[in-house]
Amino acid sequence: MNKRFCLYMIACAVVILSACSGKDVAGVYGENGWSPNNPIEVVAAAGAGGGWDTTARLATQTFEKEGIIKERMPVINKPGGGGAVGWAYMTRKEGNPHNIFVTSPPILLVPLNGQSKYGYEDFTPLANVIADYGAFAVSADAKWDTLNDLFDDMKKDPSSVSIVGVSSPGSMDHIQFIKIARAAGVDVTKIKYVSDQDGGALTQLLNGSVDVYSAGTSETVEQVRAGKIKVLGITAPERLEGETLEDFPTAVEQGIDETFVNWRGFFGPAGMDEQQIQYYQDKFKQLNDSPEWKKIREKYGWNELYMDGEEYEQFLDEQNEEMYAILEELKLLR
Amino acid sequence: MGSIEGLMSGFQVALSLQGILFVFIGVFVGTFIGMMPGLGPISAIAIMIPITYSMDPAIALMMMAGVYYGAVFGGSSSSILLNAPGVAGTVATAFDGYPMAQQGKAGKALAIAAIASFIGGTVSVVLLMLFSPLLSSIAVSFGPVEYFALMLLGLTAIASLSDGSTLKAFISATLGIIVVTIGIDGQTGTARFTFENAYLLEGIDFLIIALGLFALAEVCTLIFNRNEAADKEKNEKIGSLKLTKEDVKEIKGPITRQSFLGFIIGVLPGAGATIASFIAYITEKKIAKKPEEFGKGSVKGLAAPEAANNAATSGAFVPLLSLGIPGSGTTAVMLGAFLVLGIQPGPLLVQDNPEVFWGIIASMYIGNVFLLILNLPLIPYISKVLTIPRPMLISLVITFSMVGVYALSFSTFDLYLLLIFGIVGFLMRIFSFPAAPFILAFILGGMMEQALRQTLTISDGSLSIFVERPIGLTLMIVAVLVMTVPLFKKKSWNPAKKKTDAA
Known part of the structure; x- marks a missing residue:
């Protein structure tokens, strides 16, 4: 009896499995172009709770809630190697339009650092949706009040100031x-950068172990409001909106003509055709324009930065060239 | 709002029907997931995050906090019964808990763990309530120099974690330090010992090592000794749950001391429950009258880390709530849960969202009581695990270990690593190398190296920075004393010892 039951179960499993693998994964081509016929897997190449993961989960939620995409969109996490593991996984999905992933500047930096075999050129950029910017904070009682105060000291002796960051x-x-210090004329090869990946970066600024904290703008807001730290400058082209955020001066308005964009967008695997790309571009455009997504942007302090097609590819090429030049100067290129 | 007034309002939220219900759900899910070998608070919290999306933030966070300390509370079961620590913080629990279970005292061991956890948890909530704003200044007082000194102090304990050869303990610790250097180096971005393998870039997760060296090595030993039927019989006994008067007397001291010490270590970002439990175990062994009992089923050796890891869990809420700084992987996921709900933890949380701040603290009192009532009656049922026939138990442990490891990053590569460390652990057992120093060095060594190099970057390579900061200097002096004093002691001891041996 038992044996027969086992056999029965195995037979069922085989039937189900073969049914799954037999399903057409290419999607359907209709009058209005390509559309998916399977759930769309959205990969976040990092663990739960981080920037990529949050973006992916909120985007898929909005897609489903607003009915922009009818298929289910499960988010899966592929953490490891600062993204390298997830990207390696995506290269195995070549030509499968039911897989997309969320990414940002590390897909340029990590390959240039020699830590990933695959870079942005190995994938199909679909659309950029949001942007975040960097902030440079010092202790509230520090002697510097502007970026220029800080950089003047660093021009005299770059190693007199230590900088902490998480990455x-x-x-x-x-x-x-x-990038900003270089534009201000500091000898960047002598800058002392300390990396604290165990959550101690802000602590190190607060207890005076280091002088400057380089982070995302939103990570500094709470401590600024509490009066513990001050932000000397941010890397955005113009001032941001929102309480406290609007008080942060940009580097540009302090006479340093340089910016840094922490852009965040979605890529597909290599080998997607025109119609498939078009489909995703339309959907991300709809997402970007939806009031629900606007609410999310405001809640998380993200800025709108929509790009697709040629504009996005050109943007990525330019960014990559800039990063290449900086890493070359720092001798971090591998 | 004063503390008392705030706490009262917090209890109002926590004692509402909804509050009680969700705190109960939180601790229930937490303790249940924590009991699974290989699944810890990180997985438990990550699983629960989507459920909270549409909930009231205060209630949702009370539930999430419950999941967190519930998982740490429940984590001790698999350490004690199966030698398969599900959470990094309960590795030290296995040192004496598993021997106790093998001696047929599983019931008592689980009861002690539950009581120690309860007291550790409750004492630390009181401390959290009274001193949270004050303690946030301690949390930020630790820079790289102080961390280096703290880790050094922790590493001095290696010798005391070995039963036999100190040399073997140091060899084991060295292996631990070698293994932790695998991956991208934090200070230069260089990949070390990764052999171009993308899966190794992030380094090897603690859980893989813990489950390999403890659970799988144990399984191998069980299979290897399968014909020794004699020990099978005593293994199945659960024994009485009741503590004798002597037991109570024995564990009173360790629990009280380690509740406070564990809390303070938990407050330091980056240290957390794991280091708290190790340091608790080591200090109790150092000050015990009969240190030789440790590792062979000492009730003190079980109670100390259990009180400490739960106390540290509440301690970790200090930097999280009052500074917005996540001190560990688990609290980082907790921070994510806060942000999803639109709550920004930090210095202004008490003013902006008093109901969240005080609600969480008040709910922790209730949650700890729930955990005790939930866990004590369950002990006879949980310990039934031991009556499962050996072949099935072995396959269960292997399955759970593999599921836990796979859940880390969903890569089969980690499973191979688990297998390798299982074999390493088994070989270490055969040649009687202790596994504990390996784990300790793996945890502390990595942080120590990063702290040392951060320090030297800041000071431009000058070593004088180590004597300039008072806390760091004090810790360093204690570390040196701990290392050197026994050397002098031994000299005066040895002749006497030899005499007694001869006699």
Whole structure:
């Protein structure tokens, strides 16, 4: 009896499995172009709770809630290697239009650092949706009040000031500071950057171990409101909107003509055709224009930055060239 | 709003029907997931986040906090019964808990763990309530220098974690330090010992090592000794839950001390429950009258880390709530849960969202009581695990370990690593190398290296920075004393010892 039951179960499993794998994964082509016929898997190449994960989950939620995309959109996390594991996974999905992933500047920086075999050129950029900017904060009682005060000291002796960030050297927190400091005329090869990946970066600023905290703008707001730290400058082209955020001066208005954009967008695997790309561009455009997504942007302090098609590809090429130049100067290029 | 007034309003939220219900759900889910070998608070919280989306923030966060400390509370069961720690914070629990279970005292071991957890949890909530604003200044007083000194102090304990050869303990610890250097180096971004393998870039997760060296090595030993029927019989006994007067007397001291110490270590970002439990175990062993009992089923050795890890869990809420700084992987996921609900923890949380701040604290009193009532009556049923026939139990442990490891990052590569560390752990057992120093060095060594290099970057390579900061200097002096004093003691001891041996 038992044996027969087992056999029965196995037979069922085989039937179900073969039914799954037999399903057409290419999607359907109709009058209005391509559309998906399977759930769309959205990969966040990092653990739960981070920036990529949050963006992916909120975007898919909005897609489903607003009925922009009818198929289910499960988010799966592929953490590891600062994104490298997730990207390697995506290269195995070549030509499958039911897989997309969320990404940001690390897809330029990590390959340039030699930590990933695959970079942005190995995928199909679909659309950029939001942007965040960097902020440079110092202790509330620090002697510097503007970026120029800080950079004047650093021009005299770059190693007299230490900078802390969460990401590893050659990644975002480091590079955004380097980019602005370089434009101000600081010798960036001598800058002391400390990386604290165990959540101690802000602590190190608060207890005076280091002088400058390089982070995302939203990570500084709460401490600024509490009067513990002050933000000398942000990397946005113009001032941001929102309480406290609007008080942060940009580097540009302080006479340093440089910006750093922490852009966030969605890519597909290589080998997607025109119609498939068009489908996603339309859907992301609808997402971007929806009032629900606007609410989410405001809640999380994200800025709108929509780009697709040629404009997006050109933007990525330019960004990549800039990053290449900076990493080359820092001798972090591998 | 004063503390008392705030707490009263917090109890109002926590004692509402909804509050009680969701705190109960939280601790129930937490303790249940925590009991599974290999699944810890991170998985438990991550699973629960989507449920909270449409909930009232205060209630949702009370539930999430319940999941968190519930998982730490429940985590001790698999350490004690199966030697398969499900949470990093309960590795030290296995040192004495598992031997107790093997001696047929599983019931008592689980009862002690529950009581120690309850007291540790409750004492630390009181401390959290009274001193949270004050303690936030302690949390930020630790820079790289102080962390380096703290880790050094922790590493001095390696010798005391070995039963036999100190040399073997140091070899084991060295292996731990070698393994932790695998991955991208935090200070230069260089990949070390990764052999171009993308899966190794992030380093090896603690859980893989813990489950490999403890659970799988134990399973191997069980299979290896399967013909020794004798020990099978005593293994199945659960024993009485009741503590004798002597037991109570024994564990009173460790629980009280480690509740306070565990809380303070928990307050430091980056330290957390794991380090608190190890330091608790080590200090109790150092000050015990009969340190030789540790590792062989000492009730003190079980009570100390259990009180400490739960106390540290509440301690970790200090930097999270009052500074917005997540001190560990788990609190980072907790921070994510806060942000999803539109609550920004930080210095202004008490003013902006008093109902959240005080609600969480008030709910922790209730949650700890729930956990005690929930766990004590369950002990006879949980310990039934031991009566499962050996072959099935072995397959269960292997399955749970693999599920836990796979859930880390959903990659099969981690499963191979688990297998490798299982074999390493088994070989270490055969040649009687202790596994505890390996784990300790793996946890502390990585943080120590990063702290040392951060310090030297800040000071431009000058070592004088280590004597300039008072807290760091004090810790360093204590570390040196801990290392050197036994050397002098031994000299005066040895002749006497030899005499007694001869006699």
